[in-house]
Amino acid sequence: AQKVTQAQTEISVVEKEDVTLDCVYETRDTTYYLFWYKQPPSGELVFLIRRNSFDEQNEISGRYSWNFQKSTSSFNFTITASQVVDSAVYFCALSIIPGYSTLTFGKGTMLLVSP
Amino acid sequence: DSGVTQTPKHLITATGQRVTLRCSPRSGDLSVYWYQQSLDQGLQFLIQYYNGEERAKGNILERFSAQQFPDLHSELNLSSLELGDSALYFCASSAEGVGGGYQETQYFGPGTRLLVL
Numbered sequence: 001a002q003k004v005t006q007a008q009t010e011i012s013v014v015e016k017e018d019v020t021l022d023c024v025y026e027t028r029d030t031t032y033y034l035f036w037y038k039q040p041p042s043g044e045l046v047f048l049i050r051r052n053s054f055d056e057q058n059e060i061s062g063r064y065s066w067n068f069q070k071s072t073s074s075f076n077f078t079i080t081a082s083q084v085v086d087s088a089v090y091f092c093a094l095s096i097i098p099g100y101s102t103l104t105f106g107k108g109t110m111l112l113v114s115p
Numbered sequence: 116d117s118g119v120t121q122t123p124k125h126l127i128t129a130t131g132q133r134v135t136l137r138c139s140p141r142s143g144d145l146s147v148y149w150y151q152q153s154l155d156q157g158l159q160f161l162i163q164y165y166n167g168e169e170r171a172k173g174n175i176l177e178r179f180s181a182q183q184f185p186d187l188h189s190e191l192n193l194s195s196l197e198l199g200d201s202a203l204y205f206c207a208s209s210a211e212g213v214g215g216g217y218q219e220t221q222y223f224g225p226g227t228r229l230l231v232l
Contacts, residue, residue, distance in 0.1 A: 035220070044117070045205060045223035091158065101209065102148065102171050103221060105158040 002027045004094050006106035013082050013113055021077040021109045023092030031097040034068065034075045039108070040088040048090075051075065053097075082113045118142065119224035121206050127230045133194040136227045140187055140208030146170075147189040148209070148221060149181055153202040164189055196231045203228050 003026040013019045025034065036048040049059065051068050059066045063080045079086055089110045093103040118141035128134055140147050149161040151174075160173035164183035175181075178196075183189040193200060207221040 037223070042225075043203065043228070044225045045207075047117075047220055047222060050220050093158075101146075101219075101221070102160040102163060102173060103150075103158075104160070107157045 002029075002032075002094050002096060002104045004092050004104055004106035006090075006092055006109050008109045009107070010110045010112070013111070015084060015113055015115050016081050017113075018078060018080050019082050019111065019113075021079075021090050021092075021111065023075045023077065023106060025073050025075065025092070025094050027094060027096065029096045033095045033097065033101075035093040035095070035103065036066065036075075036077050037091045037093060037105075038088045039091065045091070048077075079111075082111075084113050084115055087111060087113045117222040117224065119206060119208050119222055121204075121224035121227050123227060124225065125228050125230075127232065128196060129232055130196055130198060132196050132231075133192065134196065134229065136191040136193070136204055136206075136229075138189045138191070138206030138208075138224060140189070140206075141210075141222055144208035144210050144222075145187065146209045146219075146221075147183055147187070148207040149175075149189070149191050150205040150207065150223075151202045152205060152226070153199075158205075161191070193229070198231050201229055201231045 005024045032053045034051045038046045067076045089108045091108045092106045095101045120139045145166045148163045152158045161175040163171040181191045203226045207223045209219040209221045
């Protein structure tokens with residue numbers, strides 16, 4: 001069975017601080033996808049990134065960056081120069097290849113960015 | 116906007132009742148997934164349909180059922196409702212087929228918030 005752990009339940013930062021959200025996953029499968037989704041206060045789930053287990057390159061998208069390390073089974077998410085609009089719950093998720101691509105989610109990390 | 120629509124946005128009902136949640140996937144997507152988000156269980160996969168057929172089942176109660184229609188919209192039926200069924204129910208869709216080595220991203224609808232009183 002797969003498992004995703006987001007040990008940080010809640011993080012509070014002040015605007016312009018950098019913040020890293022941790023994600024550790026467990027699976028016996030060698031091929032899988034990892035995802036990050038954002039859930040703002042309005043409630044919808046917004047897709048942020050997908051990473052294939054074969055691709056360990058880090059990715060940067062604007063103020064967002066992701067660090068995938070297979071050796072530690074981690075897929076961490078960093079927001080640089082955080083903004084109030086970044087306040088949300090962030091979920092890390094895992095799906096197995098091959099398979100029916102159902103997502104196993106972590107419990108989420110609530111990020112509160114104050115002005 | 117993900118392109119996935121869900122109705123209704125909010126639903127309040129009483130214990131023992133039955134409700135139907137509706138989902139329309141993104142244009143062209145054949146796969147539909149249902150997830151439940153509750154405070155104690157977090158986000159959990161319930162069931163997946165692909166082009167009208169059930170493909171995977173997760174932690175779905177026997178009181179719950181779903182189907183996907185020829186026009187690809189899906190309905191999740193919840194019956195004999197209990198207080199513990201109060202949750203946010205998400206529908207997601209993706210473009211992929213089934214069981215292959217490549218998986219498309221799941222895009223989520225805005226959710227239906229169900230409150231059972």
